[in-house]
Amino acid sequence: MIVDTSLFTRWVKFSPSILITLLIMPVVAGLLGVILPAFGWLPALGEDTVDLRGFEALFATPGFVKMLALSFSTSFVSTFFAVLLSILILGNYFNSKLLGHIQTLLGPILVIPHAAAAIAIGFLIAPSGLIMRLFSPWLSGAELPPDILLPNDPYGFSIILGLTLKELPFILLMAMAAMQQKEIKQAIEGQYKVALSLGYHPFTSFCKAVLPMLYPFIRLPIYAILAYSSASIEIPLILGPNTPPTLAVAIMQWFNDVDLHLRIQASAGALVQIMLTLCVLFTWWLLEQCVKRVCLSSLINGRRTYADVTWKFLTHCITLVVLFAIVLALIGLVLWSFAGYWSFPKAYPDQLVTQHWQSALQQLPETISDTILVALAATGVALFLALFTLEAEQQRRTQLSSFTSLMIYLPLLVPSIAFLFGIVWVKEIIGINAVFSMVVVGHLLFVMPYVFLSLATSYRKLDLRYAKVAASLGRSPWSVFYSVKLPQLMPPILFSSALGLAISFSQYLPTLLLGGGRINTLTTEAVAIASGASRRISAVYVILQILLPAFGFILAWLIPKLFFRPRY
Amino acid sequence: MDPANNMLSIQNLCIYKNESRLFTLDTNVLAGEILTIMGPSGSGKSTLLSWLSGMLDPAFTAEGKLLLGGQDISQTASHLRRIALLFQDPLLFNHLTVAGNIEFGMQASQSSSKKQRISKALASVDLSGMETRAPKSLSGGQQARVALLRVLLNEPRVILLDEPFSKLDSQLRQATRELVFEQIRQRGLTAILVTHDQSDADAAAGKVINLSNPRST
Ligand SMILES: Nc1ncnc2c1ncn2[C@@H]1O[C@H](COP(=O)(O)OP(=O)(O)O)[C@@H](O)[C@H]1O
Ligand SMILES: [Mg+2]
Numbered sequence: 001m002i003v004d005t006s007l008f009t010r011w012v013k014f015s016p017s018i019l020i021t022l023l024i025m026p027v028v029a030g031l032l033g034v035i036l037p038a039f040g041w042l043p044a045l046g047e048d049t050v051d052l053r054g055f056e057a058l059f060a061t062p063g064f065v066k067m068l069a070l071s072f073s074t075s076f077v078s079t080f081f082a083v084l085l086s087i088l089i090l091g092n093y094f095n096s097k098l099l100g101h102i103q104t105l106l107g108p109i110l111v112i113p114h115a116a117a118a119i120a121i122g123f124l125i126a127p128s129g130l131i132m133r134l135f136s137p138w139l140s141g142a143e144l145p146p147d148i149l150l151p152n153d154p155y156g157f158s159i160i161l162g163l164t165l166k167e168l169p170f171i172l173l174m175a176m177a178a179m180q181q182k183e184i185k186q187a188i189e190g191q192y193k194v195a196l197s198l199g200y201h202p203f204t205s206f207c208k209a210v211l212p213m214l215y216p217f218i219r220l221p222i223y224a225i226l227a228y229s230s231a232s233i234e235i236p237l238i239l240g241p242n243t244p245p246t247l248a249v250a251i252m253q254w255f256n257d258v259d260l261h262l263r264i265q266a267s268a269g270a271l272v273q274i275m276l277t278l279c280v281l282f283t284w285w286l287l288e289q290c291v292k293r294v295c296l297s298s299l300i301n302g303r304r305t306y307a308d309v310t311w312k313f314l315t316h317c318i319t320l321v322v323l324f325a326i327v328l329a330l331i332g333l334v335l336w337s338f339a340g341y342w343s344f345p346k347a348y349p350d351q352l353v354t355q356h357w358q359s360a361l362q363q364l365p366e367t368i369s370d371t372i373l374v375a376l377a378a379t380g381v382a383l384f385l386a387l388f389t390l391e392a393e394q395q396r397r398t399q400l401s402s403f404t405s406l407m408i409y410l411p412l413l414v415p416s417i418a419f420l421f422g423i424v425w426v427k428e429i430i431g432i433n434a435v436f437s438m439v440v441v442g443h444l445l446f447v448m449p450y451v452f453l454s455l456a457t458s459y460r461k462l463d464l465r466y467a468k469v470a471a472s473l474g475r476s477p478w479s480v481f482y483s484v485k486l487p488q489l490m491p492p493i494l495f496s497s498a499l500g501l502a503i504s505f506s507q508y509l510p511t512l513l514l515g516g517g518r519i520n521t522l523t524t525e526a527v528a529i530a531s532g533a534s535r536r537i538s539a540v541y542v543i544l545q546i547l548l549p550a551f552g553f554i555l556a557w558l559i560p561k562l563f564f565r566p567r568y
Numbered sequence: 569m570d571p572a573n574n575m576l577s578i579q580n581l582c583i584y585k586n587e588s589r590l591f592t593l594d595t596n597v598l599a600g601e602i603l604t605i606m607g608p609s610g611s612g613k614s615t616l617l618s619w620l621s622g623m624l625d626p627a628f629t630a631e632g633k634l635l636l637g638g639q640d641i642s643q644t645a646s647h648l649r650r651i652a653l654l655f656q657d658p659l660l661f662n663h664l665t666v667a668g669n670i671e672f673g674m675q676a677s678q679s680s681s682k683k684q685r686i687s688k689a690l691a692s693v694d695l696s697g698m699e700t701r702a703p704k705s706l707s708g709g710q711q712a713r714v715a716l717l718r719v720l721l722n723e724p725r726v727i728l729l730d731e732p733f734s735k736l737d738s739q740l741r742q743a744t745r746e747l748v749f750e751q752i753r754q755r756g757l758t759a760i761l762v763t764h765d766q767s768d769a770d771a772a773a774g775k776v777i778n779l780s781n782p783r784s785t
Contacts, residue, residue: 097626187659190655190657190659191659191661193621193623193646193653193655194653194655194659194718195672196621196623196646196647197621197623197646197647197649197651197652197653197724197728198652198672198673198718198719198722198724199647199648199650199675199722200647201647202645202647205647208672209661212661212663213661213662213663299663299664299668299672300664300668300671300672301676302671302674302675302676302677302682303676304647304676
């Protein structure tokens with residue numbers, strides 16, 4: 001092959017390595033920055049002996065076992081529910097138009113930041129929340145908000161509710177994306193028909209014929225969710241108990257404590273957090289093996305139905321309840337954001353005022369512009385690197401090695417609480433002071449995988465004959481890339497950008513830690529005021545948090561229609 | 569079950585796609601008889617089979633009645649019709665063994681006799697000892713035979729075949745065809761075969777309907 005040595009080609013050649021370095025370096029540095037202090041080595045505090053003090057202090061923390069149990073149970077149970085609900089919905093609405101509608105309704109939920117979702121759910125289930133108001137006093141008999149500890153109940157039921165509602169759309173959409181790939185679609189529809197024609201009832205047909213084939217495609221997303229939820233911050237922080245909180249939340253509180261010596265204990269906690277996440281993953285794997293053992297024989301036991309009608313009815317009910325809860329949560333947000341005085345059992349505020357919006361909007365311009373600037377920078381870099389890496393792949397005519405692909409997802413698999421603090425520490429040692437770029441790098445770690453993933457499918461599907469024709473007409477590689485490939489990719493590029501922005505908007509921990517309080521985004525502000533101040537102001541923040549990514553997606557959808565419309 | 573009771577009547581069937589008529593059909597198939605449906609591709613042969621099995625795509629609308637053994641089953645759900653489908657692709661379940669695939673089709677019963685029946689059936693199609701093999705490790709012709717057994721041991725009242733031999737090469741095609749027809753006749757099943765190969769139609773030795781020209785019955 002003739003070697004082209006233009007600047008563009010050289011850049012393209014190096015971009016996979018740049019991309020991987022940008023992702024691995026912070027994670028590895030961050031992990032080191034946690035491992036060393038975990039064993040007592042923190043020279044900044046004059047601690048330079050290696051010992052197990054951190055772990056001893058950690059194990060002696062009151063409620064330590066409870067923290068572990070809470071992290072473990074909330075992530076495991078919520079994922080279990082989310083998977084179960086996904087199976088019920090997929091199975092009972094398989095081959096029905098309803099599934100498409102449910103997808104359209106749940107899709108947007110996916111890009112609502114976790115913090116926003118948590119605050120909205122908190123409002124909904126609180127003793128004075130909309131649910132209680134709707135059922136009072138005629139059903140509950142309550143004239144005053146009942147005295148129950150919700151959302152911050154000690155058993156983590158609220159966390160489970162929040163996580164389940166956030167995970168359900170993700171699993172559903174991943175499953176549906178797999179089911180829409182042509183070969184898979186043909187195979188599963190054929191096998192579903194085979195099962196029906198052999199006399200299996202519809203939901204049983206799905207479970208016995210389709211699910212065993214479909215599950216491998218949702219397996220990785222499920223593991224990603226388990227890893228994420230076992231170490232997540234926002235939802236347990238806002239919906240969880242504080243006596244004690246989940247391990248991840250506790251670690252964050254220790255790291256942020258004014259007593260810097262708690263950092264040793266926090267670092268030890270971060271390592272335990274990694275073990276805990278691995279434990280959750282392993283337990284799920286065990287569950288998979290058990291289900292496989294037990295169910296394989298019942299697949300061929302000849303039973304045609306397992307209370308199909310009951311399951312169908314149950315699925316209708318659950319789907320309705322979930323959709324109802326989501327709509328109610330959104331309505332609740334809007335009402336709170338305009339509520340003046342709102343006496344208890346009333347489902348509608350006594351007066352509507354705009355003063356919360358006015359005061360929030362006065363404080364917000366800087367926050368919003370910071371949010372957008374960070375997001376644009378992170379998404380821009382991510383987009384640039386993803387496109388060049390994919391172009392490199394095409395020029396080399398080989399797909400990325402599986403190691404490289406795995407590395408791109410590394411930041412999503414390693415609990416972020418375990419390496420972000422390490423980055424802060426390394427940053428302090430090296431003495432980097434560039435807050436903005438640090439925050440951008442932090443966001444990039446989480447934006448990159450999504451942008452890459454969403455672009456890769458379309459880029460790899462490009463019909464290369466166009467590029468070859470253009471090259472044979474004397475176009476340089478850069479010109480082929482710029483004027484042949486990019487225009488064809490416009491819609492997916494815009495979609496990936498909107499996704500990247502949404503992911504960046506939703507980041508809490510990276511902004512908080514790497515920004516060190518000097519850069520505030522809508523999400524950090526929303527979490528900060530969620531714990532106290534005013535429910536009404538909170539509602540305004542959450543609505544803005546939902547509107548901002550929605551705006552990005554609307555633009556991504558609108559721009560091709562306006563500018564790239566074929567003209568006749 | 570009395571095989572004579574398995575007569576299938578298609579009465580005044582008319583299938584529409586976007587308001588325009590795709591085809592009309594009015595015919596009877598006796599138990600043990602193989603009705604052959606021919607016609608150019610796109611004429612609606614597969615659509616006819618999906619209507620018969622109760623799985624018509626919502627893109628189509630249908631008028632007409634379907635009677636099985638004198639009973640109107642036009643509104644019966646697919647899984648209760650006892651009409652089995654055999655597609656062009658074997659569509660075997662890769663998560664089950666060969667025996668598992670066949671057992672999937674069988675009715676629930678004592679498992680000891682089930683195993684015997686499966687071995688006997690496998691032997692009858694030259695697949696003795698293949699029980700524990702993975703479907704993927706079988707050749708195309710072997711997979712087609714397993715798919716056939718899965719349907720036959722289901723003991724349906726009607727069997728619908730959608731170009732079941734078209735993916736086999738010519739020698740295998742003839743052998744498989746003979747086997748399928750023999751089994752269908754032995755069991756007195758009512759069968760409808762979709763094909764665009766004249767030699768299939770000759771071998772079926774029954775009524776032939778050309779969908780592009782339904783009057784020719
Ligand atoms: N799911 C569908 N939606 C809309 N049109 C369809 C669908 N399936 C098939 N068709 C159309 O209906 C006609 C009949 O299709 P089909 O029954 O598959 O024909 P055949 O099996 O005779 O080749 C064709 O024109 C085909 O394009
Ligand atoms: Mg066809």
